[in-house]
Amino acid sequence: MALIVQKYGGTSVGSVERIEHVADKVSAFRAKGHEVVVVVSAMSGETNRLLALAQEIDPQPEGRELDVLLSTGEQVTIALLAMALKKRGVAARSFTGGQVHIRTDNAHNKARIVDIDRQRVSAVLEAGEVVVVAGFQGVDEDGNITTLGRGGSDTTAVALAAALEADECQIYTDVDGVYTTDPRVEPKARRLERITFEEMLEMASLGSKVLQIRAVEFAGKYNVPLRVLSSFDDDMDGQTGTLISYEEEGMEQALISGIAFNKDEAKLTVLGVPDHPGVAHQILGPVGAANIEVDMIIQNVGADGTTDFTFTVHRNDFARAKEVLERVAEELGAREVSADDKIVKISLVGVGMRSHAGIASQMFEILASEGINIRMISTSEIKVSVVVDEKYLELGVRALHSGFGLEQSIELTQ
Numbered sequence: 175m176a177l178i179v180q181k182y183g184g185t186s187v188g189s190v191e192r193i194e195h196v197a198d199k200v201s202a203f204r205a206k207g208h209e210v211v212v213v214v215s216a217m218s219g220e221t222n223r224l225l226a227l228a229q230e231i232d233p234q235p236e237g238r239e240l241d242v243l244l245s246t247g248e249q250v251t252i253a254l255l256a257m258a259l260k261k262r263g264v265a266a267r268s269f270t271g272g273q274v275h276i277r278t279d280n281a282h283n284k285a286r287i288v289d290i291d292r293q294r295v296s297a298v299l300e301a302g303e304v305v306v307v308a309g310f311q312g313v314d315e316d317g318n319i320t321t322l323g324r325g326g327s328d329t330t331a332v333a334l335a336a337a338l339e340a341d342e343c344q345i346y347t348d349v350d351g352v353y354t355t356d357p358r359v360e361p362k363a364r365r366l367e368r369i370t371f372e373e374m375l376e377m378a379s380l381g382s383k384v385l386q387i388r389a390v391e392f393a394g395k396y397n398v399p400l401r402v403l404s405s406f407d408d409d410m411d412g413q414t415g416t417l418i419s420y421e422e423e424g425m426e427q428a429l430i431s432g433i434a435f436n437k438d439e440a441k442l443t444v445l446g447v448p449d450h451p452g453v454a455h456q457i458l459g460p461v462g463a464a465n466i467e468v469d470m471i472i473q474n475v476g477a478d479g480t481t482d483f484t485f486t487v488h489r490n491d492f493a494r495a496k497e498v499l500e501r502v503a504e505e506l507g508a509r510e511v512s513a514d515d516k517i518v519k520i521s522l523v524g525v526g527m528r529s530h531a532g533i534a535s536q537m538f539e540i541l542a543s544e545g546i547n548i549r550m551i552s553t554s555e556i557k558v559s560v561v562v563d564e565k566y567l568e569l570g571v572r573a574l575h576s577g578f579g580l581e582q583s584i585e586l587t588q
């Protein structure tokens with residue numbers, strides 16, 4: 175008998191039929207004697223619908239009220255799933271985040287979980303019931319409802335698994351695992367049997383939305399065995415999909431584990447900035463003060479006493495960042511600001527890169543052979559990222575996927 179936390183995403187609970195299917199899956203686990211905590215998302219499209227409603231009233235609605243609204247999506251699905259379980263004779267009870275004391279900080283719309291009181295959930299499990307918890311939500315110290323950012327139900331599940339010391343956290347979604355890249359962009363993508371926390375964290379932070387970054391962080395920190403698998407197939411064992419775990423001695427090591435991409439970024443450049451100490455701070459200081467997060471940063475080698483300074487931000491912040499930058503450029507006496515929100519970032523990720531030189535140049539060669547111009551480059555120990563024009567997203571991802579032979583298994587045994 176094991177204690178399992180299962181999370182079902184929006185598409186997996188997108189209709190009454192699908193909720194009934196989830197109930198079948200949960201009952202099968204119960205029938206085997208496992209204790210089950212289920213975390214659910216809102217029905218697919220619901221969070222977007224609620225967000226659009228709010229924005230009809232105010233394009234920048236207050237965070238607190240927005241959270242009260244957005245959290246309702248998950249309240250619908252917990253109740254429906256609990257009903258479907260009871261109909262099958264499975265004892266179950268639904269709970270909002272607040273009811274199981276998922277306490278967060280007060281950063282509305284992107285709150286972080288700070289504490290979970292395991293007593294409440296444990297008591298219900300001990301009474302032999304399935305605990306159905308609303309994902310994506312919590313309450314702050316003052317009892318205000320908070321939400322955890324898009325995709326946050328993954329984090330609710332992992333945090334509950336960590337707090338309860340569950341044997342496994344299973345993330346059921348509309349794909350049957352983590353693939354070498356998003357199968358919607360490259361249908362030849364291959365499912366990975368295993369991936370390390372480190373690689374998954376890199377993939378998630380570079381744009382692979384299959385798991386929320388914080389969920390992977392949490393799972394790594396508390397060593398929660400995490401598995402991504404399909405909610406649609408009839409496998410009732412929970413042994414398929416992709417296992418995310420620490421690297422183990424003798425584990426087969428792929429050179430590149432995957433390709434991530436991020437369509438949510440935009441690029442800004444200040445051209446002809448006087449090249450003297452403090453310039454980077456004078457440019458990025460006001461951007462930071464406007465609460466805009468910066469991702470990649472490049473400063474060119476100075477020539478003729480001036481330099482160019484480029485950085486990327488989230489597309490949602492593009493207009494505001496441009497405004498700030500135009501003001502700063504004028505103050506600094508820079509030549510001009512150029513801004514482009516039609517870009518994407520494509521990244522190669524793999525722990526095997528550490529011991530293999532030449533991956534970056536191979537990547538550049540593949541992109542060049544497709545006539546794709548690289549606008550920015552950044553590297554770290556286990557990833558290489560490039561920024562290219564948005565129109566090259568599919569071409570770039572597919573060329574790299576086949577160029578690095580990712581559709582076949584090219585695992586090297588160490």
Ligand code: ADP
Nearest residue numbers: 183184185347348352353355356358382383384
């Ligand atoms: P859920 O609603 O279940 O949380 P998401 O839409 O958040 O589902 O995540 C699943 C989606 O993630 C898939 O449909 C797929 O298009 C996308 N995705 C992006 N990168 C990957 C990847 N490397 N492997 C698998 N899926 C990926």
Ligand code: ASP
Nearest residue numbers: 215221310324325326327
């Ligand atoms: N319903 C939320 C969203 O759409 C949370 C989640 O699905 O994980 O982002």
Ligand code: MG
Nearest residue numbers: 183325383384
């Ligand atoms: Mg998700």
